[in-house]
Amino acid sequence: MFATMIDPTDNGGIGVGFTDRLGGVSTGTTGQLNLGRSDIDEIDHLRQNMALVRRAARITRIAAVHQVHGIDVHLADGDGRDWSGDAWIGDGAPGKSRLPVADAIVSTTPGLALMIRVADCVPVIFADQERGVFAAAHAGRLGLLAGVLPATAQAMHEVGARQLSAWIGPHICGACYEVPEQMAHDAACQLPETRAHTSWGTPAIDLGAGAAAQLQRLGVEVHRVDPCTFTTDTLFSHRGDGPGAGRQIGLVWSAR
Template identity: 55%
Template sequence: MLRMRIDPAANRGVGVAFTDRWGGFSTGALAELNLGRVDADDPAHLVANVAALRAGLGVDRIALVHQVHGAQVVEIDRAAAEQIDDQTVLSEPTGAAGPIPSARRMPTADAMVTRLPAVALAIRVADCLPVMLADPAAGVIGAAHAGRAGLLGGVLPAVVARMRGLGARDIAGWIGPHICGSCYEVPRTMAEEVWAAHPATRATTSWGTPSLDLGAEALAQLEELGVTAVGLDPCTRESPELFSHRRDPGSGRLAGLVWLATGWIRN
C-alpha cells in the first residue's frame, strides 16, 4: 500500500507517504489501490481504498481535489474539512457519479494547503509529480499536482506563496514517483520550446528521442523558491508496482500525501 512513508515522529510532526498499487480492492487494470478514476472504478472499491489508506496512515480525513493541470490553490480549513469523509472520492465533478450537491463537490484545484492536524492532503497521479511540502515549525503543509502544464504554469510558486501567507518560512519538500526524463517523450517542437524557457527539463529518452525531465525542473523551481527538497521518485513508467498512464493508458491513480500529526503543537 505505501511505497514510501516518513513517520511524523521522525519528521518533526509531519507525515509524508506515497502509495503503490497494492493493498486495495479495485480489480482489473485498476488493481488494487486505485485512488481515482471515479468514471471507471466500482464506487464501493474506491471508498474502501480511501478508507484503508486513511486507516493505514492513522489520519481522520483525506482531502482530495479535482485536478485540472492548473495552478489554483485551495485551503482546507475547518469548514472544508468537516465536509470530508471516505465518500468524498466519489464527488469529482465528472458526471459519472450523478449530480453532486455543491457543498459536497470536490474542489477543483491543483494544490492544497492546511494548518489542521490529522488531515492528509492527497495528490493523485499516474505519471505527473506529486509534490509534498511542509514547515513543521509553523505547522503549515501543502501539496501540489505538478504535471507538465501545471509545473510550467506556476503551481509550485503558487502553493509556496499560499503557505507563506499562512506563516510558513522554512519549507521542506518531497517529490514522489513520476515519469522520468528517460521515459517522458514529447514532440521535438514542444521539447525545444520548453527547454528554451526551462533548461532543467532538457533530457533524452533511453531510446534517443527528445524528452522532458519534470523532476529536475521541480527541484530547480523549489530551490529558487527557497525550499529544501528531495526526490523520492522512482519512475512510474518503469515500475510495474506503480500506476502509469504512459505505460498503461486508463490506469489507476497513485497518491502522494502529507499530514500534520494529531496533537501537533506550535513551537
C-alpha cells in the first residue's frame, strides 16, 4: 500500500506517505490501489481504496485540490469545503470540480491530512514539525519549472513555518523521461539540474534532480524516497501504463 510511510511518532507528529499500486480493490490498468481515476474505475472502488489508506494511516479528514500543473497554493485551514472526504472522486471533469484549483496544499490544522495525486509527476511533501505546518505539492515538468515548490515553501513561511524538511516521492526518473530536444534544452536553461539523457541516449528531463536543487537553494532539508514510476511494477506510471494508468498519492498529516 505504501512505497514509503513515515509514522508521525517518528517524525515530530507529522506523518508522510507515498502510496503504491498494491492492496486495493481496483482491477485492470487501475489495479489495485487507484486513488484518482474515476473516469475509468468504479466510484465505489475509489471509496474503498481510500478507506483502506485512511485505516492504515489512522486518518479521517483529507483535503485535496483540483490539479492543473500551475503554481497556486491552497491553504486548507478555512471552511473545510475541501474536507468532505470524497470530493476528490470525479475531479477529472474540467470546470466541474468541487475542489479548490491549486497544485499545492498547506495546512496547520491538527488531525487533517493533505493529498496530491500523481502517476509520473513528482509528489513533494513538506513539513516544519516544530511549528506544525505541513504541505503537499504536485510538480510535473510545467509546475516544477514555473516554481510550484518555492511557492509552496513561501506559503508555509507565511503561516509560521521556519525550518522546512521535504520528501521527494516516486516519479519518472531522468533516465526514462524522454522529451524532445528543444524541451530538454528549455528546461535546462531554466533549471540546469534537470539536464539528463535517457538510458538509451536521447534527451530527457530529470525532474527529481531539479526539485532537489530548487529546495536545497531554499535551505530545505531534502529526503529522496523516489523510485522510478516507469520501471517499478508496483507504481502507476502514465508513460508506462498508458492512458489507463491509475493514480497514487503523496500524503501528509498532522497527528496532533
